[in-house]
Amino acid sequence: MTAARLRPSVVAFDVNETLLDLAPVRAALIEAGEPDHLLPAVFTRTLLTGFAAATVGGWCRFRDAFDTALAQTTDLSPVDRARVADAFGELAPHPDVEPALRALTEAGVRVVTLSHGSPGVAEAALERGGIAPLVERTLSSEAIRAWKPNREVYLWAAGVCDVPPDRCALVAAHGWDVQGAQRAGLTGAWFSRSERVYPEVFDPPHVTAADLAGAVGALLALPDA
CATH class of the missing domain: 1.10.150 (DNA polymerase; domain 1)
Structure with missing residues (x-):
């Protein structure tokens, strides 16, 4: 299901499990x-x-x-x-990460990562997977001493990227992360990797997909205006 949202200018990705294999x-x-x-x-x-x-x-x-x-x-x-x-x-990206990130960058959409994990983990893994050039920047909420799903983290990320929250999307394999992003005004995209289903106790995700490629494809299909 896709709610009425605009195509994002920036797509932020959760790191552990969403992009990186543990x-x-x-x-x-x-x-x-x-x-x-x-x-x-x-x-x-x-x-x-x-x-x-x-x-x-x-x-x-x-x-x-x-x-x-x-x-x-x-x-x-x-x-x-x-x-x-x-x-x-020592983490490395899942095999489906490179084509998903490349699809976004080739469409002119900026890609960042957003984690509350230790600084340096995402950078090292992206380098190891040979996909660091596809990512504009890596963000860790340790910089502001906060944890997702606090809305402060998502608003900080949008601010760092210099875009309004509604033109920033968060892609994650964790329902709680998508819920936090949506409550902060971002477009949320959930796909099934570490969770079989999206938690029904949360607001429905703006985008839900069976896999990472499907989540990215749905975001790219949103209208520009």
Whole structure:
């Protein structure tokens, strides 16, 4: 379903899971002796920690929230937890990312990334995947000590890109991220990767698609005016 929105001038992409494959982090957990199914629980608890800190007016870095999640769910030593966290520096894009970003840039749409993850992770992964030239800039909300889905993050990103919120879109494989973007006035585009369905308790997404290519195609199909 596509709501009445304008074609964005800038498309911001969530990073972890949406663009980047977390397989190296999963492999690091397995190497540390943890079960291969643990990563989703750790990642979810990481987000819970960050969201809770932000909700009550505090803040913490993504890496610190991830370390806390590991400490709560495993018996790993601080050294082993640090090794697992370092694996975020080895992430690479999913295979469908390059054609999706290229379709946008060839259509004259600016591409950025927007994460509350550690600065440098997106840059390194984009370079590793050979697609850094397709991305205008990488944004981490650590710069303003905030976490998505706080509307402040999305408005900050639109401001940095010098576009009004309604001409900026957020593409994410996480419903909570799309919900936050839409509440801030951005166009939200959700596709199925890490979640099977979009949460019904949220506002319907402006764009929903079965895959990343479909989400990008739907945004490009929106009217210019």
